[in-house]
Amino acid sequence: MKTPKISEAVVRRLPVYLRFLNELSRRNVQMVSSQDLGQKLDLNPAQIRKDLAYFGEFGKKGIGYDVGYLIEKIRQILKLDQLIPVALVGAGNLGRALCNYNAYLRDNMKIVAVFDSSPEKIGVQINNLTVLPMSALVETIRELKVRIGIITVPAFEAQVVANQFVEAGVEAILNFAPVIIKVPSEIRVHHADFTTELQSLAYYL
Template structure:
């Protein structure tokens, strides 16, 4: 099987989001040019990305929106239930669990865990916060494949180790820490601090340009 770059895989959910919006508005077909205009992407890039997985469009007509939604969901494995576990029932963890209510895809947070005894046993929607001691057994029981880490940086590696021990296949880390996991575990970072700092660079650069004297 041809190796697909990470950049291509990361664009697929963006395509799916736009397609879902089109579907809500009862749009039946869409061209790569129209998708490109909405996403500020070269239409050729969109066609190339989708062509890695098959021929989904028809020349002169474009893509059938419902069909392409179905195919991208299959590629992303969203056509089958995918259980998620979350460690860290603080403000961010609770916000993610609350967002669970609105997810229409088969990916859903099924277990939430915390090491704080005062938080264990409290409810977040339909979920009850469980102690860390239950993590390994619940991951197996609930067939949890992905772990989410929303704990302070100092505790993140220990949580990652527990998820690895429990047998998850991937981890999303919201803690501002670089984690060490075995090669067979896929890890993605969602570091708000890093994103803010990188954004600040561009704001600074824009300000510098504004302050530069005009050239005659």
């Protein structure tokens, strides 16, 4: 489990593997080959084998991969074998959608705090969480040991929220606002903006 420069492309595929493996597990499938995986996930089998081989020898030659064992290993790699507290800022439609999405509960990620800047949102209940004011952000995040912050505020507020996350000691940020946010290099930011997604799709019409 050392890190000999794993590319981002590899890391992004791991959750996709995990998701499908979980489905196989639910269907009580015991073993799976890189060929099977490749077919279902539209990926080259050699690539899948190579991706996994970065982290260890998880398969059996001539047989394939044990589904349960591989799930366990990928969860370890992604650090999903521990509870990861997440905070979200922006209790709008998107924010509420993410809160209600409990799919990641199974994978040990949990939104433990929700914040908003507008007074009429504060105190509102979302999925047994009470929306807190921005003034409570830094302290609450420190108390709850939040490691990942999600930003679902309008673009013009995103950088301010990011700054607060950084101040509070968050290690990674998932930004849904349509703007590039700047943070110190030791903090990881992923951008998940669906307007750019939709616009790039238009190119192929």
